[in-house]
Amino acid sequence: MRKLVFTLFSVFVLNADEPISLDNALKILNSQNLEIKAATLDVKAAKEKIGSVSGTNWGKLDFVQDVAKSDSAGNVFGFKLESREADFGDFGFSEFLPCMSATPPASCSNPLTIAPKDLNYPDARNFFQSKIKYELPIFTGFQISSYTAIMESMAKMKTLDKDKVINEKIYQLKKSYYDMALLENSINNLNIIMKNIDKLERMTNQMIEVGYAKKSDLLEVQAKKGNVERLISQMNYNEKLLYHFIGFLLNQKVDAIEIPKSNIEMPSINDEDILKNNLDIQRASTGLEIRESMVDVQQSNYYPMIGAFAELSTADDTFLGEASDHKAYTVGARLTWNIFNGGVDASKVEEAQIEKLKTKSQVELARHGIKLQIAKLRTEIETQDAEVAFLEKELKLANEIYKNYEGRYKEKLSSMSDVIIKQSQQIEKILELQMAQNKRNERIFALIKLANGDK
Template identity: 20%
Template structure:
């Protein structure tokens, strides 16, 4: 029987956190505000969004010109190129048509400065690729928003668990006081020769067990605080946190439906749009492209001299009739990716709807558990009061009294556990039904 009491208290105390030295108070809203700014996952999701934005702006080349500037120094004794240099430099004379000079021009130099420009006019495949990049950018923005919402839920969960730890610490402290009083009472009875020494030993075992649990709780508080600090983006080594007292966050009756405007669903919708744009882009690759181009050059026979100028402008129409089946296969791949993304969206909606329905039921179950545990705590408290009175009169054994005290502590811890579970479930329901 004594072993049963010890095991019961050990299970109750496992993983519980108590108040440590030099605590710092923090509210749930403050913790969330800090986490949204400093959490590493939030920062990485913001960076992903910025990468997507940079990728989108790469497609500005669909409309903007490309301009390059170059400087070239050439030397040749090739007759054709040598005469071409003279033409570019506009320095041809009648003597240059001498067959001997034409055949053996000797070394000639040309120093040219060239500015080239290319301007897209009509590239339908790139236009749709740009639309796809825009949809992808928006998808990452929604993902970043959902990451912040998830971190908010995780912080509320961690905060509630820390509240539970302090509540459990308070319960265990009160339990220790009660057991010490029982131990003192039993010791007095033993000194009067009214009970056996085994009763004193049983009471001392209870005291030792609770003191051991409190010692573990003193160490565990650092682990709980470090977990919250990690979510908030702080260093692990720092002051522990204290919280508001644990209390039930009442859920008012209201409809909680899965919204198509939820950020993760919107992100998947944008991803579907992006793959759809890539399908259209691959189809548009079968159409001709129209681009304008131009160049302006300066040529001279001496280095860093800028003599005669010339320009070249034009419009190019190109049409790839057959690309070795590459364009066709690329279109098929884009179509399969689009179908896959659509299936992923449909499956995600179904799973999230099931999760939402389950969480609603869990919240209702948690409320029932709280009501039952409140009644159990009242009954256990009354039972302990009655047995305490009877024990003082010598009508019940010390073991029965210790069991009643352990039962009260257990029911109080179970009530606190039920409240914690309710608050976490409510926070999770808020997360599942959240709409920005």
């Protein structure tokens, strides 16, 4: 058992330290990123709202149980009627009939003026009524179907919002991976320069010993060495920050990744594909669908509303007492049609039409805006391609010049200051190249993001 636990622990540790490839990182991102999880729940909630609206087509069935006790004359008589237990005694006939049979009749006052005590002052009565009621909308002027269409479009909008979050997180993750590659490349170049400085430092010490160099030359070398060490240290800290950010995106600790090539290939996507798949344009188009459905909702006010209902009930002074004998039913339908409301409906329809036209303009504006972004990004990528090509040549030249000046210094044909200057130019070209490559990659990722690619 101890060996098994140790083996499993070792496998876990190895897997934890294993570098994460970009493909695996993208899979982890989709399943573990907290913002993507939240967006997924928003989509589920929006889909549930569709059912809450479309479900009204089936009407509603309610069960109502009333429990009451009252000595109010109207309530008690109503309770008895609902229970089918009212009798003539409830109308005061116990007082009316003796008066009618009185002899002689003159000894009895006008019977029509008798206030029956049984009717006006009844004993308190319990009331239990159980009722099932079903209401069904038959025609709502297409209002329910219009609201259902709105909810479906809202769910589609939430799905697009989720896709946009995924798109942004993929963009951030891939950019971080390629930023790491550029950092590694720059650190490697600076380490080569550091080796050259160490070599130059040893050579300067040797030349000082034989009197061919001054101590100030050594100080210049050591100062430059400290500067390069500072740059390497800064890049190492940037690496740590990138690992923290990647871990944040993946919602787990990340200690190592598989470094991709420092440059990403230009994707072969045309402008029409980008416009077709762009999420902002799709969101604007979905917004237009919502506005069209809102026009239908407002126009439904011109139509009559027709509904049907059915009701089954039983009542007694005890719960479900003699339920079969006391049962009652009601069925019916209702038509409601607003004939005139001061032009309010017309104004609402006109307002909805204006909002629809406004949204239609926004869709067109979104298309033109994305076209402009595409043209801008393609131009910037071409510019950075040329910049990278030039800087690579300049770095190669700077490396050769430095080697030449290092040899010239050894032969006392140039000063240490000249060598340090050439080395500074080397470092400058390395940093410029990294910045240019970084900007090029960032622009390519931005173009892919516009096309909603790399899902």
